[in-house]
Amino acid sequence: MKTRYIAFTVIGLIVAFLLYNKLWGAKAKESAAIAAKSGKGKGGKKTGPVSVNIMVVKDTAVNNNIDITGSIDANERVNLISETAGNITGIYFNEGSSVKKGQLLVKVYNLDLVASLKQTQYQVSLAKENEYRNRILLEKEAISKQEYDTSLTSLNSLQAQAELIKAQIAKTEIRAPFSGTIGLRNVSPGGYLSPSTSIATLVNIDPAKVTFSVPERYLPLIKPGSKVKFTIASSRDNFEATVYALEPAIDVTSRSITVRAKAPNPKNLLTAGAFAKINLTLDQIPKTIMVPTECVTPDLKSSKVWLLKKGIATPAYVTTDMRTDTKLQVVSGLKPGDSLVVSAIIQMRPKIHLKVNKVIK
Structure with missing residues (x-):
């Protein structure tokens, strides 16, 4: 039994020596040095420069546009x-x-009214003659003023009756x-x-009315005379309308204001009730910085981008404002000439080395 224990002990010592030599021996240190020179670390992962695309920041002019929806209405419509x-x-x-x-x-039956009008007109003619004779007699003081007033009142009454019948006849004719x-x-x-x-x-659809709502914050930028561009599903043409009226009160539910514009429609391509996709130009910013949306990442207090400085990644905290489909406006934190990292954002860490793959204009 002693011999067996001694053998097991010797074998254990040999295994321990081999493991020590493997992990901490000269050969292990040499292998680590070779791996470091080849740019590989633990697990064989590359720790060399990260290949990125960059964009040189510059000032640009931008139109402040918003995309909203609206409806096409007739200029005039009546049932x-x-x-x-x-x-x-x-x-x-x-x-x-x-x-x-x-x-x-359309015309409605009115022969009875026409006959009644003729009868009244005959009575008016007779009353006119009677009033004329009485006026002459009054001038000669052959009758009293009261008798003349009676004949004049009768004439005026018959004339008013004739006008009433004419109005009733007019109602039997429906005109545009x-x-x-x-x-x-x-x-x-x-x-x-x-x-x-x-x-x-x-319906009168030329010009057509375009009705839409804009958020309250844009109210100072909308005024009569502003231009509106829009499209409709039934046509590939682009249309333009001119704002002519604004609702005087803001909707308390949506906090928006209703705006109405007029669009020429000589070819009758616009139909009342149609859905309109509107692109509204609010104003133009002559000088600002616009960057791709994907290169801006949210941070605890603000937003962050990555810059290439002396070959390494450097974070920069920015303030953004206007957003388009693909870009964000940066109002602070960047200046023209900065090298902005626009790819491999998920791999960015402070002070890692970067390799420029492409410069995007």
């Missing part, structure tokens, strides 16, 4: 109805056609209140038309 009831004796328009202001569209395009009709000849019956819709 045509009749002020009087009666049977339709004539329809004088074609569906979907253009009509002029004052054009007769403005020039535009008339839609689909809801009535037929011979049908009974009541004041609650919709005849058709009349």
